[in-house]
Amino acid sequence: MNHFATRLALLGLLAMAVPFQGRAAESYDNCAGFIDSLPAAINTEGVWCLRKDVSTAIAAGAAITVATNNVTLDCNDFKLGGLSAGTATAARGVQAEGRQNIRVRNCNIRGFHTGIDLDGGGHLVEDNNLNANTYMGLRVSGDGSIVRRNAILDTGGSTLPGFQGTAIGVGTVENVDIVDNTVDGVLAASDATGAKTGTGIRTESNLAGSLIGNRVRGVQAAGTGSHAGIRNIGSGRVAIVDNLLSGSAEANGVGITCASSQGTAVRNVANGYPAGIQGCTDSGGNVHML
Template structure:
């Protein structure tokens, strides 16, 4: 009887052990073309990846340029670095213009003027970590594009003259901006610059949802704008959290602005939280928006 119990236990432990070994610790893209150095230009459709960190010291140009459609770049949590170029860099981390079905995911992008810049096409920018980029972390334009699940930390402080706007995320056109963290956008000293957590423009029927924005710092006569829709109508702003601090909001600041005029169709809000407006700045917590339910603005 004891031997039978022992054998049964060994069978169960063996099965559990086999199950554990068969479960991967993390998903990884391995069937891909490895990008081994930068700068590089992609001209053939397919799946590209990093299997190691890559870095450069680019004063201009782009580390990775996508010059074709139907491309996926998966960095497998590796870094595309450019800190060695310093705050005066004018370079871009990953660049695409007028391309369709281009996806960038799982990348660490560090030390560029713009971390990811993908314009006038159809793009997905997902699950990346961008830090120490000196003006804008992510800039995407093109109907049907999406910016989702990215972590953006310590953007700003460019050494280039004449720069007055700084962005965690800048979306143009009908771009959805969902579940991103923006922590720290700082206008350069002496710039009179404005710090945007999320800025959208010409967005119609878009969604800005589940984002967290905090630690924005203007310079001089600039402003702090948590989520700012420059123009567009019929947009939805849902379950975002914006934390404003250091003296509350002033006349040019905003927690969330739905659009450039007071039309109801500029945007509908649901379940957003704006903190730290200051008693005198509560009116700037939500601007040109129609509140449906659950929105909370607190001066503290």
């Protein structure tokens, strides 16, 4: 065996002998504080972390309230759970109202009315897993915000009065960029008429943002309800590019909607929607299949 091969063999043995250090442990050095029980409030700027799974049965308010600006919440892939509150919960997993520059990352958030709910501006929501939230996986409001690389799974089922019959994977307000997310499974509980309306990604007043490279599937509707892969309300020059949308082929379905022809759609695939693109300018390369 030559010297190079011998060196590789020794390095392999050393790697087997040294315990693997996960990313969570490495990131603790940056933490200003830890959240070990719920509900909790963050009142100091800096990086706040989870170092174990935490859960709560609260049915209102928020499990974690961010009460100041310039905060990073890093869950280190631990769970933030609210399933025990049931389907009538009004609780948020992580909430910030009127705040600036909030980052939420690496969180596994389950069982809340809305998994993440941030208002203000300049927010970043990335690399989270939002599962079994009853109304909306995540909501971000405020110019200059980014939602990227999140998995939003099995959203819907709220029995809270006023929210029955509707489920939304991702919701944003104002100019927010939504990039490289996966929305899989959006199914509302029936309202009093038996209707269900599902939306994969819903934007409101997005006048200049972008929706790029997202994957939406399993959005369902029933009765007089409708289903949409991407629904832009009050939109302007929003750019919708390279999204893959797979619907349920039910009636009242559309792959992509815009409120204005200033919105442009390029190279999107809408499969399983009766209508492919509505209201937007079709700028080429789009594919629609029922």
